[in-house]
Amino acid sequence: xxxxxxxMNALQILPGVxxxxxxxxxxxxxxxxxxxxxHLAEVLQTAIKNIRECESCRTLTERDVCKICANPSRxxxxxxxxxxxxxxxxxxxATDFKGRYFVLHGKLSxxxxxxxGELKLxxxxxxxxxxxxxxxxxxxxxxxxxxxxYLSHLAEQGGIKxxxxxxxxxxxxxxxxxxxxxxxxxxxxxxxx
Amino acid sequence: xxxxxxxMNALQILPGVxxxxxxxxxxxxxxxxxxxxxHLAEVLQTAIKNIRECESCRTLTERDVCKICANPSRxxxxxxxxxxxxxxxxxxxATDFKGRYFVLHGKLSxxxxxxxGELKLxxxxxxxxxxxxxxxxxxxxxxxxxxxxYLSHLAEQGGIKxxxxxxxxxxxxxxxxxxxxxxxxxxxxxxxx
Numbered sequence: 001x002x003x004x005x006x007x008m009n010a011l012q013i014l015p016g017v018x019x020x021x022x023x024x025x026x027x028x029x030x031x032x033x034x035x036x037x038x039h040l041a042e043v044l045q046t047a048i049k050n051i052r053e054c055e056s057c058r059t060l061t062e063r064d065v066c067k068i069c070a071n072p073s074r075x076x077x078x079x080x081x082x083x084x085x086x087x088x089x090x091x092x093x094a095t096d097f098k099g100r101y102f103v104l105h106g107k108l109s110x111x112x113x114x115x116x117g118e119l120k121l122x123x124x125x126x127x128x129x130x131x132x133x134x135x136x137x138x139x140x141x142x143x144x145x146x147x148x149x150y151l152s153h154l155a156e157q158g159g160i161k162x163x164x165x166x167x168x169x170x171x172x173x174x175x176x177x178x179x180x181x182x183x184x185x186x187x188x189x190x191x192x193x
Numbered sequence: 194x195x196x197x198x199x200x201m202n203a204l205q206i207l208p209g210v211x212x213x214x215x216x217x218x219x220x221x222x223x224x225x226x227x228x229x230x231x232h233l234a235e236v237l238q239t240a241i242k243n244i245r246e247c248e249s250c251r252t253l254t255e256r257d258v259c260k261i262c263a264n265p266s267r268x269x270x271x272x273x274x275x276x277x278x279x280x281x282x283x284x285x286x287a288t289d290f291k292g293r294y295f296v297l298h299g300k301l302s303x304x305x306x307x308x309x310g311e312l313k314l315x316x317x318x319x320x321x322x323x324x325x326x327x328x329x330x331x332x333x334x335x336x337x338x339x340x341x342x343y344l345s346h347l348a349e350q351g352g353i354k355x356x357x358x359x360x361x362x363x364x365x366x367x368x369x370x371x372x373x374x375x376x377x378x379x380x381x382x383x384x385x386x
Contacts, residue, residue: 004255013233026240027278030253031298040207044234044237085224086216
């Protein structure tokens, strides 16, 4: 197989990249931006070699303990549980949360054989010792809600307050485009002005 | 800058990849497909190091002379001129052309200061010596047509037949969706059944 063909195939591991896009990317990398491609190859290799899970919160990091967990100004009293490391980036950009995180790397899904053991939730239990509030920021899918239910039980057993992200009308969202269940939830949870 | 951030930035050299997609690709590479990522990095590096232009037709290849030019069963009597190496792949898939190619790596565009000198068309002249038919397969843009015009003059001077890809209704295309100039051209060039 020619090297060009090999590169086209290798690029198709990327999500959303099929044969046509792979061909376009290949010629871009080889013709238009060789130095960028070289840099990408190097960074990708270094990242794959060095990035691992934070020993405390399990997000991805090149250190033993990630920046957030190592930051003494962030309180362990508030612990926000998320499904993926990307969720942390999202929350950090959107909020001024000053507590810590815990990454589930998945969600409970009995149907797929994912139970508390598979998610290694015992590591979460250790963190709950220092914690006053467990903020459950899993998604609003069936598995996300199941996981939230389980986590709130866990918090209850430890005598810790459990909270969940609010559901409702997205900001800037027209009521016309909102699905029925969200609208029903937003209506029931209406707040006084 | 963290290594994750660095990888996100490096991925944004890819055409069509913005910050959001770069983040998705990053987590895919670091969480879901480390071995694929490692392979991609290695192939990319090897390709950037080894792939260069074919000494004869100027397509991209890891050899001195590409597979097509080195293939003795492909006749130098028919020479097909294309804008990019990707066009060769496309033509090879679509046709049973048994001649050779020449890659312009661009098109004539006086407005951008791209003349015959910039495209190094003197290398094309050498190939014309062995050639009976020059097939001009540049695109149907203004620059593509200008280039075709110039190339057909060049062929004329050498006493070589110049041909151009046919214009007309795309196969499977409804007349309703075809632009006026294409339709006018197709009408004027109608063929007898």
